[in-house]
Amino acid sequence: MNAVANYNFAYLDEQTKRMIRRAILKAVAIPGYQVPFSSREMPMPYGWGTGGVQVTASIIGPDDVLKVIDQGADDTTNAVSIRAFFAKVAQVQTTTHTAEATIIQTRHRIPERKLEAGQILVYQVPIPEPLRFLEPRETETRKMHALEEYGLMHVKLYEDIARHGRIATTYAYPVKVEGRYVMDPSPTPKFDNPKMHRSEALQLFGAGREHRIYAVPPHTDVVSLDFEDHPFTIQHFEQPCALCGAEQVYLDEVILDDRGGHMYVCSDTDHCEERREAGHVGVLGMQEAAE
């Protein structure tokens, strides 16, 4: 034993973890329902994933392998610091490979690789209430959830079509979970909504500032809301990833110079790397190889 005080395993004290686990169990039992919990101060600012970190801290064990992504990337500040945080306070093994991870904490993206049974996806959620910008009163939105009054959600989609000619909501696209609760899938692009539907992995959502936890258990119906004459569609990209040539994946636009040059690359960096290692090459990847 050393004399220096140590953090408890995974930073949070055991009572807090129990409290959060109870909230998670309730959330899993009622898919899509926002369970209030007593969110703790974390050693990082709100907006950096305090909700997701608390969920991860409560479910992680010494044998878990953690992957953290931010906008699909493993190497951005937020992802690196959260990964380092758990490597320090829980001494767990970390990875960037989706297939090796048992817990994946994410902000904005669901990995391109299909998640498997036994994996847990933890979302960092800024605003858990899908009706918030339409109805500012919390008492009223709770009542609307309780009584399943979701007409207002379609008012938002109606406004989109009236203004833009199509449903212009591209992220945080509202979904109905197991035919009951309307849920905000956090700021993931709507491209990822179909991946939530009947996913084999457990999906947990933590909103630290708003003190809410909600969940989508494996094999649960997650249906994106739409109109009969304006059905839900996901984003389509004109060209494949410039580095690995992948199609049917979510791409980021990267500005290359100040003369309008840009390229589209996989938002999921791990997916892109794995494909390039397997020999797939995109347009710019070939030039790189030639140089």
Place this chain on the structure above:
Amino acid sequence: MSDEPLLRVKNLTKYYGSRLGCADVNFELYPGEVLAIVGESGSGKTTLLNTLSANLEPSSGEALYRMRDESWRNIYELSEAERRFLTRTDWGFVHQNPADGLRMTVSAGANVGERLMAVGDRHYGKIRDTALDWLGRVEIAADRIDDQPRSFSGGMRQRLQIARNLVTGPRLVFMDEPTGGLDVSVQARLLDLLRQLVGELGLSAIVVTHDLAVARLLSHRMMVMKGGHVIEAGLTDRVLDDPREPYTQLLVSSILQV
């Protein structure tokens, strides 16, 4: 008008703590009938309206409503889900201030369409067609359908609020000073429109107003309230032409003549 009433109110009383809101109100409202509640400020007419529309819980008494399936239900014994469904399908509530009854940050079309979407309409084209139809009926130009109500004048907002309430074909509409805060020519137009819609759709309405001219134009029957009690009730023309109670006489005689 049919023989069976739509609403039966029995001994309705509302206290705010020990303070009286309204007491022992009894009346029946028939389909197609417009009832005006008049009285000075503080006489309990808005309390009565809010209690009748189930926004307030009464201290005692009951209000029986004939539902669409012809069953009689006490509106204060409905579950919250049933009551909220009733208030957004079979009822309407026109607020004095349109901002209270409208969503000011969504377009006129969405304001009209909200009730349709709330009862499960999921076809954008049909919702929009219905909204256009209703905007036409309340004399709002079709090209304003995508504008937000905050760009509308007071009279237009009030007409939009009426369209928003009537789109689900309610049978009973509550109105709280529907012409208050509008200038006189706009008032006249709105009254014309209301009278026409009420006649066309066979609506029943309960209108709270302090303006006896509104009561005269819109209502078939009226109740005069003072200090929380209904002191006189009867056919509108009878009450206004031949007021029985001293207070009603005072009220009628204090109308300003130009």
